Amino acid sequence: MVENVLQDIEGVGLYGVISICIFFAVFIAAITWMMSLKKADLNSMSQLPLQDGSIPANRPQSKITNHE
């Protein structure tokens, strides 16, 4: 198969460089964001699936475990 057919496009190599730069910028931003979060908030957010607000009388009991 033919390869390198894009080599003639002016400055095509720049795409690769830009790609890596963008990637690292996003990666650093995401890490910074994650580290800035407070533990108490993280805990409350992670509890969300376990607190769905439904009225307990309607909640079934599992045969094996009490999942809820």
Add this chain to the structure above:
Amino acid sequence: MNTNVETFKYDNRIVRAFAIATIVWGIVGMSVGLLAAVQLFFPDANLNFQFITFGRIRPLHTNAVIFAFVGNGMFTGIYYSLQRLCKARMFSDALSWLNFWGWQAIIVSAAITLPLGFTTSKEYAELEWPIDIAIAIIWVIFTVNLIGTILKRREKHMYVAIWFYIATALTVAVLHIVNSMEIPWSWMKSYSMYAGVQDALVQWWYGHNAVAFFLTTPYLGLMYYFLPKAADRPIFSYRLSIIHFWALIFIYIWAGPHHLLYTALPDWAQSLGMVFSLMLIAPSWGGMLNGLLTLRGAWDKVRQDPVLKFMVVAVTAYGMATLEGPTLAIKNVNALSHYTDWTIAHVHTGGLGWNGFLTFGMLYWLFPRLYQTKLWSTKMANYHFWIGLLGMMFYIIPIYVAGVTEGLMWKQFNKDGFLQYPNFLETIVQVVPMFRLRAIGGSLYILGYVLMIVNLYKTAKAGQFQKDVEAQAVPFNKKSEESGSHLWHRWLEARPLTFTALSVVAILVGGLVEIIPMYLVKENVPTISSVKPYTPLELLGRDIYIREGCLACHSQMIRPFRSETERYGEYSKAGEFVYDHPFLWGSERKGPDLAREGGKYPDAWHYNHLDDPRSTSPGSIMPRYSWLLTQKLDTTSLPARIKALRKVGVPYPAGFENGPAQKDLQAQADKVVANLKTGSINADSDREIVAVIAYLQRLGTDIKSAPATQTQTTNAK
């Protein structure tokens, strides 16, 4: 205490509807898969009935499993969890039901049209243009309902599962629209707007990300919701889940080029695809470990609870598949694995393990809650687990063996420097026993599935369905949340639309880096002057080739390896495909590559081979195509086809379709008939087989008549 408590109801009816749909379509999709698997060692299992022949039901199987089984499974989980995570009923019941019935109508139309041979030929995007439009409309309805529910939520935080749902909704829409650009030439048929290399790049940008954003991200959302529910403990690390989300959606899109290694893609893009594929291991394994570590201190539950057993295997399969995927994206590994059954084994680790087992776990957890009762039989669910797991092993392991065997045999040279196995058939006959074992594995998996259907049916019968679940929550005030040291997170959570826009940016950045070269490539494919558009007869033959799904087993892409050029002839050039709407490179070889098939055998050989492959190639697993001998060739639509192709850039002369095309067609058909006569075969010139033979004899012949300098656009590896 806030006295402003609101009481509202969660809609369980829509959840039940999607759950039943996933159960029903699952058994259909898997059974069709089994029928296809059986045909690989017993070709007559199609009963010589064209509508259930491998090439047509293979896309039916993949579409049914991906869009019907997993699609409905995804909607089941999203409609259940989204309401509870948002503490709100769905935005609109009407949209929910439009989503449900529209999606089922699409599935039914796929189940009818694919066996009839209405296919675009693009993998996982085979459905034709009217259904494509319907998919786009229904998907928009789902997205509006999703975003609408998030906007009216009573919970201030958007749990990470919702992020995955948003990314799914948006990315699938972008992928589907870009890849489905086509020009209709009849009410059910069209030609791709892209040609050759460009079409291949768009298709695999879609194909890769369809796996990412239809089979992976929504199910990760479900994992982040249902695994904590089933284990009754929060996710191991919420921080990790944030990184998992952004890293995954950002990196995934970039990795698309790994489907096109050793093709026309420039080297740097191939390397980029490979490097980003390897980087994907990090977020994927972060997610897997986050799931498994959620069970720390609760492994005793896993021993007893089938729900958790299914989920643990699902998450483990996710980890295995996401380690293997990047491995297959390494160029040297890909050189061996591509076109072999290795890829099939890989996708079934993901399909049977990750999607299948997570769906089963979710359904076993959900049904007792929907029906306010206990699971009818825990023992039966455990049987399902073990039978399903055994089935999965029996499926995957033989197919890995088959894949590696194929790859090695195709590349094996003897001490004199010739191919050790020059006849492709030898390599397939070698792995037929593995195909048999695979069918046993698939049967076991389906057997387990039947046990689940019985169990869930009995559970439903024993309980009472609760269609609306009453719930209470305090509405939150967006403005009061915009303070604190973690302002950015709060700010973003309070603005789902901004969040959505940022997610789009994240997927588009990677997408654009791939898409821009994709659009530039068209002008940069070196033209080969001897490459001409297909003649009318060849065009009709090509459309029959597409209808029959020949590309499910035959590639048309010779890679620049000596093992391939020795076997098939000169490696494929980008310029050879400039009139291919759509491209037909294929992704799998159950039969030999056909890129240079033209002129290899006489017309009479093709006639006999298509009528009964085993008459010319003893031991062949190709199905008979005897209906091509009797079915009349449809020439009435020829003008419409030529006009449509002209619109997308194929240079047929003006007015060609009004007379000259028909004359050309008849002359070429008569020539084929005359050739057949020399082989003692009397055929009518207006039969489909004549067109198919004309097409096969054209394949790869254009460059043979060209001066060598024109075709040597780049060097072979």
